[in-house]
Amino acid sequence: MKKLAELSFDAAVRAIFPSATILVLIVAMAVPIRSSVPFLTAPSLPLLALFFWLLYRPDTIPAVAAFGFGLLHDILSGSPFGVHAIGYVVAHAAVSTQRRFFFGKSFSIVWLGFAVVVMGTFFLTWGLASVYHGTVLSPGSSILQAISTICVYPAFAWLLAHCEPSGPKKN
Amino acid sequence: MLGKSDAAAVRDLRSNVEDVAVPFLDTVSQPADLIANGVEEFRHWLSVGDENSRLREERLRLLQWEAIARKLEAENEQLRQLLRFPPPPDASFVTARIVSDTAGMFARSVLVNAGQRHGVDKHNIVLADRGVVGRIINVSEMASRVLLVTDLNSRIPVYVGPLRTRAILSGDNTDHPKLIHLPPNTSISVGDRIVTSGHGGVFPPGLSLGLVSATAELEASVDPYVNFEKIEFVRIAEFTARAIPQATANASSDSDDPILEDIGPVPLDFSWPVP
Numbered sequence: 001m002k003k004l005a006e007l008s009f010d011a012a013v014r015a016i017f018p019s020a021t022i023l024v025l026i027v028a029m030a031v032p033i034r035s036s037v038p039f040l041t042a043p044s045l046p047l048l049a050l051f052f053w054l055l056y057r058p059d060t061i062p063a064v065a066a067f068g069f070g071l072l073h074d075i076l077s078g079s080p081f082g083v084h085a086i087g088y089v090v091a092h093a094a095v096s097t098q099r100r101f102f103f104g105k106s107f108s109i110v111w112l113g114f115a116v117v118v119m120g121t122f123f124l125t126w127g128l129a130s131v132y133h134g135t136v137l138s139p140g141s142s143i144l145q146a147i148s149t150i151c152v153y154p155a156f157a158w159l160l161a162h163c164e165p166s167g168p169k170k171n
Numbered sequence: 172m173l174g175k176s177d178a179a180a181v182r183d184l185r186s187n188v189e190d191v192a193v194p195f196l197d198t199v200s201q202p203a204d205l206i207a208n209g210v211e212e213f214r215h216w217l218s219v220g221d222e223n224s225r226l227r228e229e230r231l232r233l234l235q236w237e238a239i240a241r242k243l244e245a246e247n248e249q250l251r252q253l254l255r256f257p258p259p260p261d262a263s264f265v266t267a268r269i270v271s272d273t274a275g276m277f278a279r280s281v282l283v284n285a286g287q288r289h290g291v292d293k294h295n296i297v298l299a300d301r302g303v304v305g306r307i308i309n310v311s312e313m314a315s316r317v318l319l320v321t322d323l324n325s326r327i328p329v330y331v332g333p334l335r336t337r338a339i340l341s342g343d344n345t346d347h348p349k350l351i352h353l354p355p356n357t358s359i360s361v362g363d364r365i366v367t368s369g370h371g372g373v374f375p376p377g378l379s380l381g382l383v384s385a386t387a388e389l390e391a392s393v394d395p396y397v398n399f400e401k402i403e404f405v406r407i408a409e410f411t412a413r414a415i416p417q418a419t420a421n422a423s424s425d426s427d428d429p430i431l432e433d434i435g436p437v438p439l440d441f442s443w444p445v446p
Binding site for chain 2: 027028029030031032033034042071072075076077078079080081083125126129132133135137138141142145
């Protein structure tokens with residue numbers, strides 16, 4: 001009985017762990033870093049985590065959750081309402097439908113696929129925000145953030161893979 | 172589309188989420204600030220000699236400015252008495268801490284940990300020690316969102332330079348907002364000071380914004396006084412516009428009463444409480 005309860009608790013923790021990491025990252029990105037030391041544009045860690053968990057634990061992040069994460073990101077960052085929500089849902093759809101392509105592929109291919117998803121998502125959010133504001137926004141900061149997100153993927157993916165106690169499921 | 176329509180439901184959702192998130196962000200940001208302050212202290216310690224020399228020079232300059240300011244203050248008081256100028260109402264302030272980052276790509280706004288409960292209202296102005304930060308655009312029970320002067324949606328009527336050239340300070344989501352709607356053949360220079368003009372009724376006149384950093388044909392770039400990456404505490408001020416009576420159109424020519432000129436846009440009064 002006790003073992004059954006432990007197994008259920010383990011299963012519950014494993015089930016919510018991916019969503020919890022994305023939630024924590026969205027809130028963490030809102031925390032101000034006040035320093036005169038220049039930083040590169042902060043990478044979009046929630047998007048990175050979303051991609052990673054959709055690839056290795058797709059059952060834990062439904063599209064509704066992705067939409068909710070995007071809305072939370074919009075609210076905390078002050079972005080136009082729905083911009084990141086739509087971006088995350090489209091990223092969810094792209095990764096979920098193309099997931100089989102990454103089965104058995106090397107890490108470089110996965111990284112390349114991540115880069116494509118990131119560029120597409122950032123282009124979409126930039127376009128939606130431009131439509132919202134009624135003007136063509138400068139794409140500079142979006143491009144910088146996309147590049148920094150792509151660059152940190154290897155390190156962060158390694159961290160996520162080793163954070164979960166049982167590790168990611170193999171494809 | 173729902174967001175653009177600014178439906179009450181969207182506003183309520185934002186407010187409720189901000190009310191939940193702000194106390195958490197407030198707590199989590201304090202260790203982050205502690206680390207950042209530690210790094211800054213270490214950097215200052217490394218350059219303490221140069222910093223001392225710089226501060227000595229700045230102190231001498233400020234002492235000179237203090238003397239000038241006191242002279243001007245006395246002169247100002249004499250002129251007010253001469254003109255029987257009524258004293259402006261004192262402003263009330265709420266001090267708040269910035270708890271969310273400005274790292275949004277499509278918006279330059281921050282969350283502060285003061286809301287309706289603390290007396291903050293929509294359209295209150297937000298100030299730092301060096302100048303204007305922005306204004307309140309959304310208020311919930313425990314938190315408020317501040318639209319920074321660098322945001323794309325920020326438009327502030329200003330005076331530029333010693334000639335008080337009228338312009339609009341327009342944010343563009345970069346660190347250097349632009350001066351637009353400059354009059355043709357205007358002569359503004361790099362280094363000209365920019366202050367609020369008071370037109371529009373949101374910001375009182377005379378508040379510092381920044382300096383002109385580059386000029387072009389019909390617009391100029393501005394270096395804001397406030398470093399938005401580093402500010403931690405802000406003052407949220409409330410003030411009200413004071414109406415000045417306008418001239419009656421059919422004043423009698425043989426009346427003894429002086430005819431008041433139509434002054435156009437209503438100027439606003441604002442005074443800092445003297446420490």
